[in-house]
Amino acid sequence: MYVQPYVFFNGRCEEALKYYSEKLGAEVTFQMRYKEAPPEAQAQMPPGTGDKIMHAAIKLGSTVWMASDGRCDPNAGSMNGFSLSLTVDDDASAEKYFNALADGGQVMMPLQPTFWSKRFGMVVDRFGLGWMVGVPEEQAS
Structure with missing residues (x-):
């Protein structure tokens, strides 16, 4: 058993992954956009989020962590607590x-x-x- 961090970037995931790749040497090993998901998953997202990242796996050193744009909620606060x-x-x-x-x-x-x-x-x-x-x-x- 192991625990992996899963980070939600609220609409800035692609920008973040590019930044971590360039600055830290991270490697995006998997990426799926909302428009690539089954129709029932797409229906749950706000309009205009098809090109946002639904799920990504990132390898940084020997660690694999995951990320997403999440719900792209403009009212969501910043990340905290970890x-x-x-x-x-x-x-x-x-x-x-x-x-x-x-x-x-x-x-x-x-x-x-x-x-x-x-x-x-x-x-x-x-x-x-x-x-x-x-x-x-x-x-x-």
């Missing part, structure tokens, strides 16, 4: 990925030494998704 934790092999990678995620986002805790990691920081990216970036102490360089 973060994705990105564990990297070295300080240079931590700096690179942290800065990429911070571009257009908000730094919640600068990348810095902590008692559990040589480098750790927290950021909310431009899509409202929280990230914790760190280098495990045993791998810190």
Whole structure:
């Protein structure tokens, strides 16, 4: 058994996946748009959402997570209550990925030494998704 994060981007999924692919090296391994779904699934969506992403699988490092545009509700609030934790092999990678995620986002805790990691920081990216970036102490360089 395992748990996979499933992230809803409220209409910005394609933009987010492209960004994570370019900046983090993520790979979209599967993608289905609402217009490709069976008619009963399409009927449940607001008009004009056919080109939005119904489901995607993303591989980032050795992790596969999932994403969707969700209901594309303009009244939905931003994401909160969780973060994705990105564990990297070295300080240079931590700096690179942290800065990429911070571009257009908000730094919640600068990348810095902590008692559990040589480098750790927290950021909310431009899509409202929280990230914790760190280098495990045993791998810190």
